[in-house]
Amino acid sequence: MEKANADKYVQLEHVDMTFNTKKGTFNALKGINLNIKEGEFISIIGHSGCGKSTVLNLIAGLLQPSEGLLFCAGREIAGPGPERAVVFQNHSLLPWLTCFENVYLAVERVFSTETKAQLEARTHAAIELVGLSHSSDKRPNEISGGMKQRVGIARALAMEPKVLLLDEPFGALDALTRANLQDELMKIMAKSGCTAVMVTHDVDEAVLLSDRVVMMTNGPSATIGEILEVKLPRPRARLALAEDQEYNHLRSEVLRFLYERHAKKSA
Amino acid sequence: MTNTVNKIMPTAKPFSLSSSRSLNTQAYRFFGWVLPPIFGLFLLVVIWALIAEHTPELPGPIKTWVSAVELFSDPFYDHGINDKGVGWNILASLQRVGLGFGLAALIGIPLGFIIGRFEFVARMTAPVISLLRPVSPLAWLPIGLLVFKAANPAAIWVIFISAVWPMIINTAVGVSKVPQDYMNVAKVLNLSEWKIVTKILFPFVLPYMMTGVRLSIGVAWLVIVAAEMLTGGVGIGFWVWDEWNNLNVEHIIIAIFIVGIVGLLLELMLTQIAKRFSYE
Numbered sequence: 001m002e003k004a005n006a007d008k009y010v011q012l013e014h015v016d017m018t019f020n021t022k023k024g025t026f027n028a029l030k031g032i033n034l035n036i037k038e039g040e041f042i043s044i045i046g047h048s049g050c051g052k053s054t055v056l057n058l059i060a061g062l063l064q065p066s067e068g069l070l071f072c073a074g075r076e077i078a079g080p081g082p083e084r085a086v087v088f089q090n091h092s093l094l095p096w097l098t099c100f101e102n103v104y105l106a107v108e109r110v111f112s113t114e115t116k117a118q119l120e121a122r123t124h125a126a127i128e129l130v131g132l133s134h135s136s137d138k139r140p141n142e143i144s145g146g147m148k149q150r151v152g153i154a155r156a157l158a159m160e161p162k163v164l165l166l167d168e169p170f171g172a173l174d175a176l177t178r179a180n181l182q183d184e185l186m187k188i189m190a191k192s193g194c195t196a197v198m199v200t201h202d203v204d205e206a207v208l209l210s211d212r213v214v215m216m217t218n219g220p221s222a223t224i225g226e227i228l229e230v231k232l233p234r235p236r237a238r239l240a241l242a243e244d245q246e247y248n249h250l251r252s253e254v255l256r257f258l259y260e261r262h263a264k265k266s267a
Numbered sequence: 268m269t270n271t272v273n274k275i276m277p278t279a280k281p282f283s284l285s286s287s288r289s290l291n292t293q294a295y296r297f298f299g300w301v302l303p304p305i306f307g308l309f310l311l312v313v314i315w316a317l318i319a320e321h322t323p324e325l326p327g328p329i330k331t332w333v334s335a336v337e338l339f340s341d342p343f344y345d346h347g348i349n350d351k352g353v354g355w356n357i358l359a360s361l362q363r364v365g366l367g368f369g370l371a372a373l374i375g376i377p378l379g380f381i382i383g384r385f386e387f388v389a390r391m392t393a394p395v396i397s398l399l400r401p402v403s404p405l406a407w408l409p410i411g412l413l414v415f416k417a418a419n420p421a422a423i424w425v426i427f428i429s430a431v432w433p434m435i436i437n438t439a440v441g442v443s444k445v446p447q448d449y450m451n452v453a454k455v456l457n458l459s460e461w462k463i464v465t466k467i468l469f470p471f472v473l474p475y476m477m478t479g480v481r482l483s484i485g486v487a488w489l490v491i492v493a494a495e496m497l498t499g500g501v502g503i504g505f506w507v508w509d510e511w512n513n514l515n516v517e518h519i520i521i522a523i524f525i526v527g528i529v530g531l532l533l534e535l536m537l538t539q540i541a542k543r544f545s546y547e
């Protein structure tokens with residue numbers, strides 16, 4: 001049992017992941033070692049199918065590693081917990097509940113000792129944080145893709161998690177909406193100060209948002225190829241950074257990793 | 268002044284446009300949707316009349332119609348246990364179907380949930396269900412008579428056993444189709460089993476369940492006629508048998524129409540209910 005340590009808030013130690021499939025076993029991840037600091041924003045980037053979601057699901061506790069150990073705040077991750085909230089790749093809102101009810105469902109469980117009024121206040125606050133107060137009584141199929149993703153973020157944030165796990169949160173959105181939501185996410189993260197792990201395949205998104213970019217090699221038996229520190233000062237402004245030398249240098253580092261050294265063999 | 272004119276003009280114009288368009292769609296609806304069914308029914312009556320023309324034992328449409336008018340002029344008379352109006356017979360059958368079907372829903376739907384939710388139970392019940400489901404419902408009648416020692420509960424039992432399978436199977440299929448994404452949400456939010464059932468499984472499974480319910484009521488109504496022919500008493504099935512013994516063929520044909528129309532109404536009613544419950 002390791003002590004909770006601010007430098008090792010989330011820890012992955014020699015994590016292997018092997019899936020049992022119909023065609024035998026498939027080794028998705030091999031020897032993943034990663035320490036995430038408290039309050040840090042980490043991006044995981046890699047080609048499609050390399051195992052990014054698997055890493056995230058392991059931290060979320062939705063999957064159990066075949067080998068190795070995962071810790072959060074010094075405790076072994078045995079399953080999902082309210083201190084680790086997930087924003088899913090495809091929003092995963094329940095279509096028969098309104099946005100409010102979707103968020104309320106999460107709040108109700110985490111803060112089960114509070115009164116109904118307090119829970120409702122929390123829900124309203126979370127929805128307001130993502131700027132959706134006017135649509136809180138709409139169903140998911142009545143709002144746009146970007147709004148759905150915001151509700152997904154509100155649902156996760158409303159749980160007041162220590163670690164926010166985001167699986168390609170903006171992957172399905174158009175570039176403009178995505179940029180807006182990235183800016184909002186940066187503001188929200190600065191305010192809440194929680195630790196975040198985000199899966200992405202967008203190089204700009206990774207560099208803009210992260211403190212470190214974790215670059216994964218291609219599967220099978222994918223592992224961490226390289227970790228890039230992003231020491232750009234915060235708050236970061238998208239437009240100013242576009243001409244920033246350091247930013248462009250980091251960006252091309254990631255691109256070089258993805259397209260030169262670990263280029264996806266054309267399938 | 269100009270302001271008010273501007274306000275009125277744009278509403279006035281589309282109004283006249285849309286009214287002529289709606290006239291068009293009304294005509295289209297009439298020719299496209301209403302005429303073909305009427306034509307189909309008309310064809311049925313014509314064929315029936317032609318056949319009746321060449322078969323002296325079979326009454327034609329007009330004769331049957333006259334008989335039906337007479338029959339329905341007093342549907343609720345009561346001349347003792349074996350001679351009741353057609354209305355009583357229909358109500359008696361509906362009551363049996365309602366009871367058997369209600370019991371089937373009460374047991375079949377929760378059972379479907381359990382089977383869909385727990386792999387072990389699914390494996391356990393699979394052989395039993397696949398063995399018993401294809402059995403003709405009427406084969407269960409002697410068992411019912413044996414156990415209940417009375418015709419009425421035996422008929423209800425037959426309805427129950429024929430209506431329960433579609434509900435079990437459709438509910439279970441629905442539960443097993445719940446997307447993994449939703450279950451992951453349940454896990455991440457650490458929802459209680461009760462919340463999982465009420466907030467995720469039930470709303471998702473409802474359309475599947477309603478399909479099962481609709482199939483069930485269809486089967487139940489199909490089976491009641493046959494079951495009542497065998498058990499006797501009051502009921503539309505028995506009525507058919509009785510009229511056969513009286514050689515009143517008009518009434519048999521009327522009974523066929525009654526069974527068809529009531530079945531159709533039951534189906535329509537459940538389709539309406541199903542529509543109300545769907546969340547899309």
Ligand SMILES: Nc1ncnc2c1ncn2[C@@H]1O[C@H](COP(=O)(O)OP(=O)(O)OP(=O)(O)O)[C@@H](O)[C@H]1O
Nearest residue numbers: 019021026028047048049050051052053054055219
């Ligand atoms: N439950 C599972 N059973 C078997 N194989 C799996 C399972 N989940 C993932 N895999 C395999 O593990 C590998 C990594 O999958 P993962 O979903 O983590 O990729 P990813 O990097 O998130 O891809 P994408 O960018 O397309 O989302 C893939 O080859 C996938 O086929």
Ligand SMILES: [Mg+2]
Nearest residue numbers: 052053054089
């Ligand atoms: Mg993925």
